[in-house]
Amino acid sequence: MKLWLKCSLAASMVVAAAVISACQPDAEKARAVEALIEVRLAETQITGLAAAVVYQGQVLTARGYGMADLANDIAVNDDTRFQIGSTTKLFTALAVMQLVERGHIQLDDDIRTYLPQFNPKALSSDALPVTVRDLLTHHSGIPSAYLRSFVMDDPDAERFMQTSDWLSQTYLTWEHQQVFAYCNACFSLMGELVATVSQQPFADYIEQNIFTPLALNDSLVFGVPGVTDNTAHGYSAGEPAEPLLVKDVPAGSFLMSANDMAKFAQALVRTQHGYPLNDWLSTDTLDAMLEQQFPGLPMNGDFKIGLGFWLNDHHGRNQVGHGGTVPPFYSELKILPESGTAVFVAANDNLGNNAVLDELAADIFDLLLPPNDRTETPAINTANIDDGDYNLGGFGLVSIVSDGDTRQLALPGIGRFTLTRNSQGWYAADLDMELRPYSGSATETPLPIAFHGYLNGYLLGPATSLETHEANESYQPWLGEYESDDLVDGVHLYYDDERRSYRMDASLGVLGDGLAVTLKPVNAELMQVQGYGRNVGNVIQLARDNGEPVVRYSGITFHRSIN
Known part of the structure; x- marks a missing residue:
């Protein structure tokens, strides 16, 4: 048995004094990690940061840096709670898998077995399955961009329990298990599943079956940052920023401290090596969660996902984890299972976004672990x-254009970015975006894939050629500008003569972003967003309310703009 595995048992077993002595955290390494974080905090000017590091199965450091509340001069401590965003999804996935382990849920059952009220519409007459496995891996066909009441004006920890009813009013985008399409609503559906099967509120289940067994004493399923006791306030470059209250609690609303995330990461490492704490989860179940699902799907490129966990590598070492984004809060949890090493970092400032935290976590790994000779040189991509x-x-609609010897990526409403081909044969743009040409067979997918897009190393999705359609008089009454009081606060439907395609430009309100997509006709009352993957594929319903045209998109009903 490796020494660090013996160390991980020291808290619960009687072991030799020599082993206990050898198991003490490495003070020199802890100081080095803390110094690195302090330097990075000063360089980036992030207001506050929570960090926890597990090294060889032992908690090396868990503490706060910077400020939790500038107005009241309150520093971040090891028990200060940070909103962790989508890192929450790991806890929801673990809750589902506990119920699978106990025989209450079957992974490949249709979700309607447990939630019969879930009855989404479909473009085909065939009954399209949506399994528990599909939902845990974002391969369900439920619209990725489902944003009805995504941000709440008033705290309501139970509103997500309406998700199955709300999704029954929308259409599935495509058949399941075709493409990864990140889906917050899917994890709200998982929260409904946990509550329904366990016959108790979702928050109660999490507290009794995960927080309590792992002694996560600071953790909350839901709270309001800066209002709930001992929570960090939100900032943007040091200026106060209002936190977003996300409706999808099981997808992105947990609040955690550095102390608790250290315990959580340590429990995952111990369990993966065969020593679970308080029988909270078996090693076999965690191993199943870390196994790649749906390998070889052409639309996914080289993206890998387990049951809730994202799978990749760090310099040839297997890496698992998840990140979270609910501006101005960000988090990253990275685990190298074989090394028994994990890093959690969370920020309360938009200056500490996921790219910044991802780089910090990688640098901590590099500080702690020796170089790995397993790193492989990837093959050069020669496709164009x-x-x-x-x-x-x-992203929706994008264009590749040439101007003399220069090639550019054009993003409507954002700008143009010069493309350069790197040593791996990928096209890199100035905004940390890569376009990786697809060289597989066109017969493997519903539409030929031209390339896969990546942002900061993470898969955006496949790119397929735009489908053209002639203008149709039946759609004319619905063309124009619409508005809503929801997260997507406006859409503009029109026929793009240059591209010979219907188009919709959407405004995402408080998120400050926009989305331009092209549409394909389905029938006189339906159009579908072109493309596959995240934020595309939605079916748009054209209807009337008191005789006036309305547009239903992303779970939201839009009415004609007054101006």
């Missing part, structure tokens, strides 16, 4: 990307 318009998962 033609000029033209494409529908890219995660």
Whole structure:
């Protein structure tokens, strides 16, 4: 048995004094990690940071840096709670898998087995399955961009329990198990599943079956940052920023401290190596969660996902984890299972976004672990990307254009970015975006894939060529500008003569972003967003309310703009 595995048992077993002595955290390494974080905090000017590091199965450091509340001069401590955003999804996935382990849920059952009220519409007459496995891996066909009441004006920890009813009013985008399409609503559905099967509120289940067994004493399923006791306030470059109250609690609303995330990461490492704490989860179940699901799907590129956990590598070492984003709060949990090493970092400032935290976590790993000779040199991609318009998962409409010897990526409403080909044969743009040409067979997918898009190393989705359609008089009454009082506060439907396609430009309100997509006709009352993957594929319903045209998109009903 490795020494660090013996160390991980020291808290619960009687072991030799020599082993206990050898198991003390390495003070020199702890100081080095803390110094690195302090330097990075000063360089980035992040207001506050929570960090926890587990090294060889032992908690090396868990503490706060910077400020939790500038107005009242309150520093971040090891028990200060940070909103962790989508890192929450790991806890929801673990809750589901506990119920699978106990025989209450079957992974490949249709979710309607447990939530019969969930009855989404489908474009085909065939009954399209949506399994528990599909939902845990974002491969369900439920619209990725489902944003009805995504941000709440008033705290309501139970509003997500309406998700199955709300999703029954919308259409599935495509058949399941075709493409990764990140889905917050899917994890709210998982929260409903946990509550329904366990016959208790979701928060109670999490507290009794995860927080209590792992002694996560600071953790909350839901709270209001800066209002709930001992929570960090939110900032943008040091200026106060209002936190977003996300409706999808099981997808992104937990509040955690550095102390608790250290315990959580340590429990995952121990369990993965065969020594679970208080029988909270078996090693076999965690191993199943870390196994790649749906390998070889062409639309996913080289993206890998387990049951809730994202899978990749760090310099040839297997890495698992998840990140979270609910501006101005960000988090990253990275685990190298074989090394028994994990890093959690969370920030309360937009200056500490996921790219910044991801780099910090990687640098901590590099500080603690020796170079790995397993790193492989990737093959050079020699395929090309033609000029033209494409529908890219995660972004919608994008264009590749040539201007003399320069090639550019054009993003409507954002700008143009010069493309350069790197040593791996990928096209890199100035905004940390990569376009990786697809060289597989066109017959493997519903539409030929031109390339896969990545942002900061994470898959956006596949890019497929734009489908053209002639203008149809039946759609004319619905063309124009619409508005709503929801997160997507406006859409503009029109026919794009240059691209010979219907188009919709959407405004995402408080998120400050926009989305431009092209549409394909389905029938006189339906159109579908072109493309596959995140934020595309939605079916748009054209209807009337008191005789006036309305548009239903992303779970939201839009009415004609008054101006």
